[in-house]
Amino acid sequence: MDLLPLIGDVDEFKEIMGIINKEMDLVSLSDENLRRVFMIFEIAGGVVNGRTKQVTEADAEQLWCSSVDGVVAVAKQVIDYACEMNFQDLDGPLKQAVVEILRSACNIVSKQRVFDSSLQGLLEELQVEVGSTMRERLVGGKLENLTKEQDTLPLSWPRNGRISLEWIQLLISTFKWSSWKDPKEFRNVMPVTVVKKLISAASKIMREERNCVKLRVREDSEVIVVGDILGQFHDLVALFEENAGFPSDHRYFVFNGNYVDKGSWGLEVLLVLLAWKVLMPHRVYLLRGNHETKNCTLAYGFWAELCTKFGKKDCKLVFDKCLECFRTLPLATIIAQGVYTTHGGLFRRTCSASTQCSTGEKRQKLDTLSLGSLREFAKVNRFLEDVPENDLLSDVLWSDPSSEAGLRENTKKFGLLWGPDCTEEFLKENHLKLIIRSHEGPDARTGADDARNMLNGYSKDHDTVSGELYTLFTAPNYPQVDGFDNVGAYAVLKPPLFDSPLFLQLKAAEKPEVWNFDVFYFLFFPPSEGINMDDNGIQRRT
Structure with a gap:
């Protein structure tokens, strides 16, 4: 025949x-x-x-x-x-x-x-x-x-509504595949409906967590503390697959914020971490960074990334959903009663409008700066898209340590600068031994001495009678364009006390060509002004 x-x-x-x-x-x-x-x-x-x-x-x-x-x-x-x-x-x-x-x-x-x-x-x-x-x-x-003709199936939300380890592995694998394609192809493998469901599921969990989450860690476990990732998805995957390992019953993860902006794959980073949060809510903890705010995401690339990946039709919807998630992120953790982690750092005592004052305190800002307490920290309203200036919430996200004693306003307009004496006071007052914060990478420490320049991914900033303060930065070869050739780092905390960190380094993973999502362009032309886009993404003004 x-x-x-x-x-x-x-x-x-x-x-x-x-x-x-x-x-x-x-x-x-x-x-x-x-x-x-x-x-x-x-x-x-x-x-x-x-x-x-x-x-x-x-x-x-x-x-x-x-x-x-x-x-x-x-x-x-x-x-x-x-x-x-x-x-x-x-x-x-x-x-x-x-x-x-x-x-x-x-x-x-x-x-x-x-x-x-x-x-x-x-x-x-x-x-x-x-x-x-x-x-x-x-x-x-x-x-x-794989060749350009290769196609992959779009991800679907689990039929039973429950995320599994296998689903996360498929999520990571799909994002790896799509990262080597044009960003406009992302919408073909990650439907908006799945993005919305994943963000909603994680936000529901984090909304119920306190401003400062207290981790009671099992004695047979370890805790991995991770600093800024800033859209470097392939380095996050390398952290899981080749370095620290994946979250498990015996391995906790605390992420100190700054998941999006600067890098080309901020959404991929965010969605993978949210998936882990949904799967293991009592093993994975996500804190808020200064880039998890509306103003920063408009100025430093995340909004432009979403516009490119989802086009005119859906980018605003996804952006609003991400902002909703950012509002729910907790601000700090206390691990095993002795380790404090946060994104920026210490904070002022205040009775601003975003704080519920205790009985007998006046509802007005204090005239002089003094160190805030965890009791006051617990009451601050964190559910805001952006942070006000000169406020406890902005301090938590923006403050930096200084070698000079005292507490003073930061030259960055947001946050504070605090000295070793403040670190000692905070540790002693709260019976802590260690602070691990993030927020500063090699670009922020340009010109600093070798011990504090962040090229090794971490630095010891304060060493006091009661304990130590470290800055931790996980994104290697940061930023993506004209990077500092730095290594990233993460901290491993082990029993019995979990207060003696082991810092391990990771080098930059292989990644595709970097897409520069118009950094700073949207600072001057925000979405409210009606960016001229078609369904394929951003069209620049001429």
Whole structure:
């Protein structure tokens, strides 16, 4: 029987043979799947070489039925096995391989359907399936090396509404893939509906947390403290996969804020961390940084990033949803009763409008600066899009340590500068041994001495009788454009007291070409003025 009229262009089958010959990672296939690939290769070879009489209707039907049923069954087994796996015990490359196998399995199961039993129907479906998704299912190698024709399925919200470890792994894998594409392709793999549901789920959890979250850590656990990430998604993934490991029952994570802006993948960073928060709300803690505010995200790239990734239709909706999330982020943690972490630093005593004064205190700002208490800190209203000047909330997000004694206004307009004497007072008053804050990277410490220049990812800023103060910055080679060639760092706190930090460093991960999302452009042309955009993203004014 002549099959060519039913198949159409022979070039499709040449492409199949080329994929199998040159691009498939056959070593990773099982014997069963390998035999199936050889069968597909023989059919394609027969068509290309005019040996169509060797392919009978019975051959094609038998091949198709066994392939569909067998591959779907194997895919379901893979998913079942993955649900029982402990991903924490796998090294980085092996973990990535498992994620890719799981992605392929989920794709195969989701595309199972009843096919026409006729030969023409079988061949048409075979041609469509192989032509559109063969590479996605079978090609080995790194995601960034896939061809431009490669496509991936859009993520969907879990049917039961519950995020799983496997869903997060797929989220990370999808973001890796999309990061090597044009940013406008992001909307094709991450629907707005999924973004909204994820942000809402995490915001609901964080809204119930206190301004200062107290962590009671298990004695058989460790705590990882992470500084600024600032849109460097690939470095965050490297932190998880190659350095600190993933969150688990025995591994807590505290993130000190500044997830977005400056870098090209702020949304990816934010969504991955929110997913972990939803999955493990009592193991992952996300604090607010000064960049998790409306003014900063308009000025330093996050708004422009969203406009590019979602276009005119949806960027404002996603932006508002992110601002809603930022308002819910807690401001500090106390770990094991001895370690205080926050984004900026110490704060003033105040009775401003954003604070509920205790009985007997007047509702007015104090004329002189004095160090605030955790009791007053607990009452501040953090649920604001932006922070007022000269206020406790702005201090928490913007303050910096100084080598000079005393407490004074910061030259940055927001926050304070505080000296070692203030650190000692705060530690002693609250029975603490250690403060880990973030906020300052190598750009902020330009000209500082070697001990404080942040090129190593951390610095000891104060060493007092009661304890120590460190600044921690996790984004390596920051900023993305004209970086300082710095390494990033994270802190590991171990039992029994968790107050002796071990600082570990990480180098910059391999990443695609950086997209500069018009830094500062939106400081002068905010969205309220009606940026001229089409559905593909931002159009500059001329």
